[in-house]
Amino acid sequence: MKKTDVNTYQHYLKVVDCQQACPAHTPVPEYIRLITQQRYSDAYMLNWQSNVFPGILGRVCDRPCEPACRRTRVEDKAVAICRLKRVTADYKEDITERLPKAPKRQNGKRIALVGAGPASLTVARDLLPLGYQIDMFERDAKAGGMMRSQIPQFRLPHDVLDEELNYILDMGVNGYFNHPIDSLENLLNKNYDAVFIGTGAPKGRHLPLPGYDDCQLDIKIGIDWLSGVSFEHISEAPKRVVVLGGGNTAMDCCRTAKRLGATDVKVLVRSSFEAMKASPWEKEDAMAEEIAIMPNHSPLEYKRNDDGSIQIAFEKVISSYDKSNNRTLTPTGEIVKVDCDLVLVAIGQDTSFPWIERDIGLKFNDWSQPILNKLTLQSTLPQVFFGGDSAFGPENIITAVAHGHKAAISIDLFCHGKQPENRPDSDFNLISQKMGMHEWRYDNQIEHHQRLAVPHIDWQQASQQLATEVELGFDEQLALQEAQRCLNCDIQTVFTESKCIECSACEDICPLDCINFIDDIHKSGDANTLLAGKLRVEKATPEQDYFISDKLHTGHIMVKDEDLCVHCGLCAERCPTGAWDMQKLILSNIEATIK
Numbered sequence: 045m046k047k048t049d050v051n052t053y054q055h056y057l058k059v060v061d062c063q064q065a066c067p068a069h070t071p072v073p074e075y076i077r078l079i080t081q082q083r084y085s086d087a088y089m090l091n092w093q094s095n096v097f098p099g100i101l102g103r104v105c106d107r108p109c110e111p112a113c114r115r116t117r118v119e120d121k122a123v124a125i126c127r128l129k130r131v132t133a134d135y136k137e138d139i140t141e142r143l144p145k146a147p148k149r150q151n152g153k154r155i156a157l158v159g160a161g162p163a164s165l166t167v168a169r170d171l172l173p174l175g176y177q178i179d180m181f182e183r184d185a186k187a188g189g190m191m192r193s194q195i196p197q198f199r200l201p202h203d204v205l206d207e208e209l210n211y212i213l214d215m216g217v218n219g220y221f222n223h224p225i226d227s228l229e230n231l232l233n234k235n236y237d238a239v240f241i242g243t244g245a246p247k248g249r250h251l252p253l254p255g256y257d258d259c260q261l262d263i264k265i266g267i268d269w270l271s272g273v274s275f276e277h278i279s280e281a282p283k284r285v286v287v288l289g290g291g292n293t294a295m296d297c298c299r300t301a302k303r304l305g306a307t308d309v310k311v312l313v314r315s316s317f318e319a320m321k322a323s324p325w326e327k328e329d330a331m332a333e334e335i336a337i338m339p340n341h342s343p344l345e346y347k348r349n350d351d352g353s354i355q356i357a358f359e360k361v362i363s364s365y366d367k368s369n370n371r372t373l374t375p376t377g378e379i380v381k382v383d384c385d386l387v388l389v390a391i392g393q394d395t396s397f398p399w400i401e402r403d404i405g406l407k408f409n410d411w412s413q414p415i416l417n418k419l420t421l422q423s424t425l426p427q428v429f430f431g432g433d434s435a436f437g438p439e440n441i442i443t444a445v446a447h448g449h450k451a452a453i454s455i456d457l458f459c460h461g462k463q464p465e466n467r468p469d470s471d472f473n474l475i476s477q478k479m480g481m482h483e484w485r486y487d488n489q490i491e492h493h494q495r496l497a498v499p500h501i502d503w504q505q506a507s508q509q510l511a512t513e514v515e516l517g518f519d520e521q522l523a524l525q526e527a528q529r530c531l532n533c534d535i536q537t538v539f540t541e542s543k544c545i546e547c548s549a550c551e552d553i554c555p556l557d558c559i560n561f562i563d564d565i566h567k568s569g570d571a572n573t574l575l576a577g578k579l580r581v582e583k584a585t586p587e588q589d590y591f592i593s594d595k596l597h598t599g600h601i602m603v604k605d606e607d608l609c610v611h612c613g614l615c616a617e618r619c620p621t622g623a624w625d626m627q628k629l630i631l632s633n634i635e636a637t638i639k
């Protein structure tokens with residue numbers, strides 16, 4: 045069989061499921077180990093290098109890393125990766141001296157950033173230390189973009205937000221706030237070397253059902269309403285509020301309405317409860333605050349009642365999914381009418397570029413999205429780059445950060461007359477963790493602890509205070525316990541064929557039965573098909589590759605299922621010749637991933 049190519053970092057990164065799943069490739073197991081050593085500032089800085097906003101993301105990240113976490117191979121729930129990130133921010137010392145500084149002499153290149161959200165801020169952070177002049181133009185009064193305008197303070201306090209934004213702004217950003225850009229052509233005429241557009245997806249979708257005209261005064265777009273609350277233009281909500289939609293914005297709307305005085309708050313959504321787009325923990329928190337979530341309700345019409353309130357008619361539906369996960373809603377004929385005083389529509393949002401002239405060479409596709417090179421984020425106007433939600437539509441903060449890193453590399457190459465497609469090489473290193481016969485530099489004991497819940501304030505108190513953070517975060521003791529659930533997936537099992545004497549000791553001791561010595565298969569083709577029925581455990585998922593060795597002395601091959609390994613190191617401990625070694629993967633220059 046074809047030996048697995050282990051000369052690229054991709055094979056090893058894939059094994060570190062959480063790091064691979066994070067768009068910015070945060071080195072999760074390394075920062076979790078630093079937490080166990082109480083080296084919080086080091087853990088924070090490691091996060092800061094890749095994800096830029098550890099305190100913010102440690103509270104409000106969409107957590108693409110957690111569904112990937114290998115801990116779910118041995119228990120139900122993933123390591124609380126996100127909330128451990130918050131621990132690094134909560135317990136760090138003053139790290140300002142450790143932040144990079146912009147050089148006194150600039151490099152003569154001027155970059156305009158349109159928007160001051162996570163993508164633009166990441167570009168600024170990456171380019172300022174290289175000597176670029178950064179001019180940031182933002183329509184709002186303060187930086188932060190949707191992190192400030194759409195995420196309520198009870199999930200993301202403004203002091204946490206401001207602290208991490210100021211780390212970047214204080215590096216020397218020229219900020220022009222309350223300064224919307226209304227013409228890209230005019231901006232380009234100011235002769236910037238490059239322009240980065242990170243204006244998000246600021247246009248909330250309307251739901252103009254029959255009766256809308258009569259009721260529109262009391263029907264608000266969810267993100268605009270949240271923004272009004274954030275900037276203190278709105279300070280109260282009427283008694284009965286209905287939120288239409290099932291994503292995280294809907295959850296933020298309903299919980300905010302409760303805090304502004306609403307006593308009867310309902311969320312009605314077309315989809316089933318399980319298929320709602322909101323993160324499971326956001327739904328749990330809303331329900332803990334006694335907000336009714338009513339799935340399978342399809343809105344039909346609005347009606348103005350005689351007493352001035354609004355009635356919305358819904359038809360109950362049954363949602364079903366085909367094999368490709370396409371949803372069908374089947375009407376049941378059952379009509380439900382809900383009275384309320386305010387409707388918040390949170391059914392999605394779109395990008396909006398009325399300020400980009402269509403005759404200046406920047407091309408858009410049929411969906412009014414800019415046509416971009418996915419590798420570089422460069423538009424059809426070579427000096428203009430996009431990132432964050434404005435690039436491909438709404439995603440999340442960590443994806444915006446990944447875009448920011450990518451665009452910063454592209455802009456740096458472009459400004460130096462190089463092709464942005466010619467990306468700098470990534471590199472990797474493997475370092476043995478052996479300290480003796482049976483000792484490792486990492487904790488390889490696998491304790492069977494269930495995931496710990498994050499403490500929060502009393503729910504009754506929570507739903508009354510707009511600016512009080514609900515989650516208290518892990519204390520140091522809980523953080524240590526939760527950190528110990530991590531399996532150190534970056535400590536790789538490295539196999540050296542020439543040392544193996546095929547004694548099968550590793551095969552015997554492996555608790556997951558993931559090591560196999562089998563006859564070589566003299567066929568080419570898909571490894572999964574060729575190996576079917578030949579291994580001790582059938583492959584559980586196609587997500588991880590097999591690690592297939594070269595031919596051994598007897599003609600056998602070693603096949604390890606990377607999906608199953610829990611990095612316990614028993615194979616390396618038992619091996620009498622050191623053919624197995626546990627080696628820590630260190631990646632450098634690793635480029636963010638855009639899916």
Ligand code: SF4
Pocket residue numbers: 060061062063072073112113114115123125529530531532533534
């Ligand atoms: S167990 Fe640890 S290293 Fe492995 S995927 Fe989960 S958080 Fe990442």
Ligand code: SF4
Pocket residue numbers: 537553554555556557558559604608609610611612613614615616
């Ligand atoms: S580290 Fe070795 S013994 Fe432990 S699960 Fe992985 S392959 Fe098996």
